[in-house]
Amino acid sequence: xxxxxxxxxxxxAEGRAANLPCNHSTISGNxxxxxxxxxxxxxxxxxxxxxxxxxxxxxxSLIITEDRKSSTLILxxxxxxxxxxxxxxxxxxxxxxxxxxxFGQGTILTVHP
Amino acid sequence: xxxxxxxxxxxxxxxxxxVKIECRSLDFQATTMFWYRQFxxxxxxxxxxxxxxxxxxxxxxxxKDKFLINHASLTLSTLTVTSAHPEDSSFYICSARVSGGWxxxxxxxxxxxxxxxx
Numbered sequence: 001x002x003x004x005x006x007x008x009x010x011x012x013a014e015g016r017a018a019n020l021p022c023n024h025s026t027i028s029g030n031x032x033x034x035x036x037x038x039x040x041x042x043x044x045x046x047x048x049x050x051x052x053x054x055x056x057x058x059x060x061s062l063i064i065t066e067d068r069k070s071s072t073l074i075l076x077x078x079x080x081x082x083x084x085x086x087x088x089x090x091x092x093x094x095x096x097x098x099x100x101x102x103f104g105q106g107t108i109l110t111v112h113p
Numbered sequence: 114x115x116x117x118x119x120x121x122x123x124x125x126x127x128x129x130x131x132v133k134i135e136c137r138s139l140d141f142q143a144t145t146m147f148w149y150r151q152f153x154x155x156x157x158x159x160x161x162x163x164x165x166x167x168x169x170x171x172x173x174x175x176x177k178d179k180f181l182i183n184h185a186s187l188t189l190s191t192l193t194v195t196s197a198h199p200e201d202s203s204f205y206i207c208s209a210r211v212s213g214g215w216x217x218x219x220x221x222x223x224x225x226x227x228x229x230x231x
Contacts, residue, residue, distance in 0.1 A: 036222075043119075043206050043222035044157070087156075099147055099210040099220045103157040 004088045009108040012082075018075040020107050022088030025069040030092055033064060034101070035073045037084040037109075044087065044103075047073065078111045085109075116140060117209045119223035126197055127231055133193045134226045136207035142187035143209035148180075151204040151225075163190040187212065197230045204228075 005023040012018040024033065032051050036044040048055055048062045050071070055062045061074040075082055087106040092098060116139040126132050136146055144165050149157040161182055162170040169182035181193040190209075194201050206225040 038157075041204070041225065041227070043117075043208075043225045045222070046220070099145060099208060100159060100162060101147075101157075101208075102159070103149075105156050 004090055004104050006086070006088050006104060006107045008105065009110070012075075012078045012109060012111050014080055014111055014113050015077055018078040018082065018109055018111070020073040020075075020086050020088075020109065021070065022073070023070045024088070024090045027068050027090050031090045032092070033062065033068075033071050034089045034091060035060070035062065036087045036089065036101075036103075037082075038087065038106070039081075039084045047086075078109075080111050080113070083109060083111045117143075117207065117221045117223040119205075119207055119226045121226060122224060123227045123229075125229045125231065128198050129196055131193055131195045132197055132228060133191055134205055134207075134228070136190045136192070136209065136223050138188045138209045138221070141209075142212045143190075144187065144212040145210045146184060146190040147208045147210075148182065148190075148192050149206045149208070151206060157206060160192075165190075194228065197228070199230045202228055202230045 032049050034049040035047040038044045048057055048060050050062045050064050064071045085106040085108050087103050089101050118137045118139055120135045146163040148160045150160050151157045159172050160175045163182045163184040165184045165187050171177045184190040204225050204227050208222045210220050
């Protein structure tokens with residue numbers, strides 16, 4: 001799986017949008033971009049994923065650059081409960097190895113009042 | 114939505130004892146489950162892939178005789194830490210993939226089990 005690079009930490013004010021960047025310059029054509037987050041002492045929680053088009057769901061939006069070498073996760077209105085470690089992962093969506101995720105160090109997002 | 118449950122959520126044991134951690138898919142069948150380990154202030158590290166009815170596949174550096182994995186049914190995988198030592202103290206997390214599912218929405222993580230070996 002392609003490697004990802006994320007900032008170590010970010011801060012965001014409550015109610016503002018949180019924009020978390022991720023670089024994945026070695027991504028291959030059949031690899032998706034996934035975002036998970038982990039709140040302290042809990043298992044990872046799926047947020048969103050995409051291949052090349054921008055995606056939006058009830059939790060977040062995912063913006064993928066045209067060359068697919070980077071992406072940005074957007075939490076439109078961050079709350080204190082969004083404080084967590086956010087992981088950007090690149091992996092194949094199908095095949096027998098699906099689900100075998102390689103977690104990097106992620107970005108520690110701190111939302112403050 | 115689908116739920117993956119781990120038990121126990123916390124366990125404290127004495128050095129030299131064995132500890133079993135269960136991972137259950139509550140409302141779906143999971144042919145494949147994954148076990149991760151997470152040390153404090155570190156990221157999740159994949160330990161092994163557990164396949165129902167067959168032997169688990171271990172990642173490089175993970176001792177299969179130390180971390181016994183059994184996936185006897187489509188809803189249950191167990192991880193047994195044998196002869197646990199303080200360095201095995203960690204947060205163990207499982208994930209389960211819906212049988213035949215290829216989409217990210219069909220991969221679910223458990224809440225994790227914190228093991229402390231005294």
